[in-house]
Amino acid sequence: MIGQSKYRIIGLIGQGQFGRVFFASNRHTGELVALKELSHERSPTHKFLRELLSLMTLQHPNIVTGSALEHTATGRYLVMDYSDGGTLRNLLEQDSALRLSEGLQLILGILAGLEEAHRQGIVHCDIKPENILLTLHSQGWTPRLSDFGIALRLTPKVGKRRVHSETSPDATIGSPAYMAPERFYGLYSASSDLYALGIILWEMLVGERPFTGVPGKLMWAHMNQRLQMPETIPQPLRAIVQKSLEKLPARRFASAVEMATALQQAIDDPEVRQLSNLRIPLQKAAKPVPLQPLSRVSKQVLSDTLTFLELCGNKLYAAVGAQVRVWLASRQPEINVSLPALCQFLLPVPQGCLASAGEQIYWLGAVSGEGERLLDVGDEVSHFPGKMAVDSQSGWLAVACADRVRIYSLPALQGAAVKVPVRNIPLSEETPPELIFLDRRHLLAIWQDAAKPQTRLRIYTRRGTRAGELSLPVAFRGDFCGRYLVPGGEPLTLFGIEEDSNLSAPGAAALRIQLRPLLVTRIPLDIVPVCWAAVADGYFLASADGQIVFLDALGRRAGILKGPPSPLAIAGWGENGLAIATRAGERDYLYFLNLDKLPTAQE
Numbered sequence: 001m002i003g004q005s006k007y008r009i010i011g012l013i014g015q016g017q018f019g020r021v022f023f024a025s026n027r028h029t030g031e032l033v034a035l036k037e038l039s040h041e042r043s044p045t046h047k048f049l050r051e052l053l054s055l056m057t058l059q060h061p062n063i064v065t066g067s068a069l070e071h072t073a074t075g076r077y078l079v080m081d082y083s084d085g086g087t088l089r090n091l092l093e094q095d096s097a098l099r100l101s102e103g104l105q106l107i108l109g110i111l112a113g114l115e116e117a118h119r120q121g122i123v124h125c126d127i128k129p130e131n132i133l134l135t136l137h138s139q140g141w142t143p144r145l146s147d148f149g150i151a152l153r154l155t156p157k158v159g160k161r162r163v164h165s166e167t168s169p170d171a172t173i174g175s176p177a178y179m180a181p182e183r184f185y186g187l188y189s190a191s192s193d194l195y196a197l198g199i200i201l202w203e204m205l206v207g208e209r210p211f212t213g214v215p216g217k218l219m220w221a222h223m224n225q226r227l228q229m230p231e232t233i234p235q236p237l238r239a240i241v242q243k244s245l246e247k248l249p250a251r252r253f254a255s256a257v258e259m260a261t262a263l264q265q266a267i268d269d270p271e272v273r274q275l276s277n278l279r280i281p282l283q284k285a286a287k288p289v290p291l292q293p294l295s296r297v298s299k300q301v302l303s304d305t306l307t308f309l310e311l312c313g314n315k316l317y318a319a320v321g322a323q324v325r326v327w328l329a330s331r332q333p334e335i336n337v338s339l340p341a342l343c344q345f346l347l348p349v350p351q352g353c354l355a356s357a358g359e360q361i362y363w364l365g366a367v368s369g370e371g372e373r374l375l376d377v378g379d380e381v382s383h384f385p386g387k388m389a390v391d392s393q394s395g396w397l398a399v400a401c402a403d404r405v406r407i408y409s410l411p412a413l414q415g416a417a418v419k420v421p422v423r424n425i426p427l428s429e430e431t432p433p434e435l436i437f438l439d440r441r442h443l444l445a446i447w448q449d450a451a452k453p454q455t456r457l458r459i460y461t462r463r464g465t466r467a468g469e470l471s472l473p474v475a476f477r478g479d480f481c482g483r484y485l486v487p488g489g490e491p492l493t494l495f496g497i498e499e500d501s502n503l504s505a506p507g508a509a510a511l512r513i514q515l516r517p518l519l520v521t522r523i524p525l526d527i528v529p530v531c532w533a534a535v536a537d538g539y540f541l542a543s544a545d546g547q548i549v550f551l552d553a554l555g556r557r558a559g560i561l562k563g564p565p566s567p568l569a570i571a572g573w574g575e576n577g578l579a580i581a582t583r584a585g586e587r588d589y590l591y592f593l594n595l596d597k598l599p600t601a602q603e
Contacts, residue, residue: 005070005072005077006027006028006070007024007025007026007033007035007077007079008024008026008027009035010022010468010516011023011517013517019036019037019038020037021035021036021037022035022036023516023517025468025469029466030458030459030466030467030468030469032082032469033067033079033080033081033082034079034080034081034083035070035077035079035080036077036078037076037077038076038078057120057122058117058122058148060112060116060117061112061113061142062109062110062112062113062116062143062145063113063144064083064133064144064146065080065081066078066079066080067079067080067081081144082518083133083134083135083144084134084470084518085133085134085135085136085141085519085520085521085522086521087129087130087131087132087133087134088130088133088134089130089132090519091141092204094554094556095554095556095557096279096280096281096556096557097522097524098280098524099276099277099278099279099524100272100275100277100278100280101267101276102140102524103204103280104266104272105140106132106141106143107197107204108260109143110145111257111260111263112256112260113143113144113145114145114190114256115255115257115260117145117151118154118190118193118255118256121153121154122148122151122152123151123188123190123192123193124145124151124193125151125173125174125183125188125192125193126147126151126174126178127193127200128175128178128196129200130147131145131146131147132144132200133145133146136473136474136520136522138473138474139500139509150173150174152166154189154190166189172184176215176218176219176222177209177212179192179196179222180195180196180222181222181223181247182249190255191249191252191253191254192249194244194252194253194256194259195244195245195249195252197259198243198244198245199245201237201240201241201244202227202229202241203281204280205229205233205237205241205280205281205282206230206233206281206282207280207281210225210227210245222247223247227242227245229242234275235271236269236272237266237272239262239266240259240262240263243262244259279524288549288557288558289558289559289560290559290560290561291548291559291596292561292595292596297591297592297593298591298593299589299591299592300591300592301587301589302318302320302581302587302588302590303323304320304323304588305320305588306318306319306320306568306569306581306583306588307319307342307343307344307345307481308343308480308569309480309568309570309571309579309590310348310481310533310571311533311572311573312348312349312350314328315328316328316571316572316573316579317346317348317353318581318590319345319355320588321342321343322338322339322340322341322342322343323338323343324337324339324343324346326353327579327592339355339357339362340357340360342357342358343355343356343357344356345388345481347388347389347390349390349392349394350392350394351365351393351394352365352394354374354388354390359376360373360375360376361374361375361388361397361399362374372414374410374414374419375397375399375413375419387432387434387435389435389437390410390437391437391439392437392439392440394410394411396408396410396437397409397413398435398437398443400433400434400445401432402430402432403426403427404425404426405424405425405427405432405433405435405443405445405460406421406423406424407421407422407423407424407425407443407462408421409422423462423464424464426464427445429447433445433446433447433458434446434447434448434483434485436485438459438492438515439492440462442459442460442467443459443460443461443462444457444458444459444515445457445458445459448475448476448484449475450475452473452475453473453474453499454474454475455474455475455485456469456470456472457472457513459515470518472511472513472520474498474511475498475499476497476498476499477497477498477499479497479532479569480531480568480569480581481569484496485513486534487534488539488553489534489535489538490553492514492516493514493515494513494515495510495512495513495532495534496510496511496513497510497511497529497541498511498522508525508527508528509523509524509525510522510523510525510529510539510555511523512539512555521554521555523551523555525541525549526549526557527541527543527547528543528544529542529543529549530542530543530544530567531567531569531570533569533570533571533572535572536572537553537598538551538552538553538558539551540572541570542563542570544565544567546562546565546566547561547562547563548562548563548570549561550598552598559598563578563580563591564580564589565582566583566584567580567581567582568581568583568588573592573593573594574594576594576595576596577592577593578592578593579591580593
């Protein structure tokens, strides 16, 4: 908390050379913002005013907007738009998370932002992946220039494009790995920014920077070392990188517009276009590890239609007709619990399981016996999947209705004569949201509008106070149980498959949403998943032909496996196993298999 600020700090995003940046929400609206701390020690007044002036002057979709200045008893903070995709550095470290066409579009967006800054006489002077923020849009990212703390102004010159360098002692400040040769001598120009962007383009295509080492070694390399890009990079792109990285400013592109025009021509070139769907860097295509079952696959015929399949702890839960069936990871005999009507949805937690059948919600306790009827929800909840949630300690039950969310004390419901909610959270929306308990104190409500497309996420405290809200310009596909987003294997993480009316590989993508601090990872997929599941070490996704891909916790392609065709649902099984449900004709089947140790992010 910052004094009497109207913003509530949620977490630290990062720390740069001039101060810390926090992830925060507006206490009144729930809007998410970034707060950049501007300390007097690290950011003297003249540098603070310089950045503030730059952000006030520059209004462009590819430049981060500063919306307010927040003074408190503890300091001063610049209030900026929050970028949910993190930085370009995050994206480059995700291991082939971009296709060539997507990477080149990002460069075009950065050039558009630079052109606006240069038109206003501002040279950024610190272009690097860490200072390129990303905002999610349908099917990709919008890059936005940030951190104008060391930006410098050009002397106004009317009617002529400025290509020469100007002098400032501050021009030697920056990131040596991305600094143009003249910057080491206190000279700067618009072409200095284009040189830095040429380094980023090299890094995208090759997988590493052209120059590495300590600052002194970097300085010598920028000034003297000649470059030769690998032959695997298409010649039209090699020519652009070569020109942007000329040692003399006059030999580089004269403007961001000129570089963008050359890049667009390269994108349209047949040599580049035929590689547009390849992942970058082109030098280092990641190959998933083939996963093999350790033992013979077992198969069971299900007695009725499967409507739910999910792992919780060491138990695998399935809704089969009017029965709840439970298998233990130790392969002990399964447990069957009968319900009076078709089981529509299950909510397994370590202490037991909630089940919906008809207009009733049942508590199955330790999953034995007939189940205890808890609550009659009537017709207020028309579709159960995702419309109710229980916290991991089985203390609270939330049920989404047409105009409100009811919160019940779950222990009080068991055997209680009066079943009155302890809290009603009013909703202005016409449709009930999907619900997920993030922890004992926070509830996530999710609304989706596939027509826009848009998905809104709103976090409530258990008292009904809004604690944060964001809108993603994408829609998600429903999983086997009809849920759009499922909790990931890590705390405060969600996972879903991006919806697309023309969904096909290589256009399919998954989204991993980390909520604190907010970071959305878009993961291109090589298959079109029909079912998916989160496990402790990552995520399994299966296609209609039975191809199964394992993504590690960071969303990297770590393993592949050939499974049975026509999968309905997939879930973890034991420590390193899978349960796969399939349908053939009017029969549903359940396969169990154990895998070798799954690859991890460190391997």
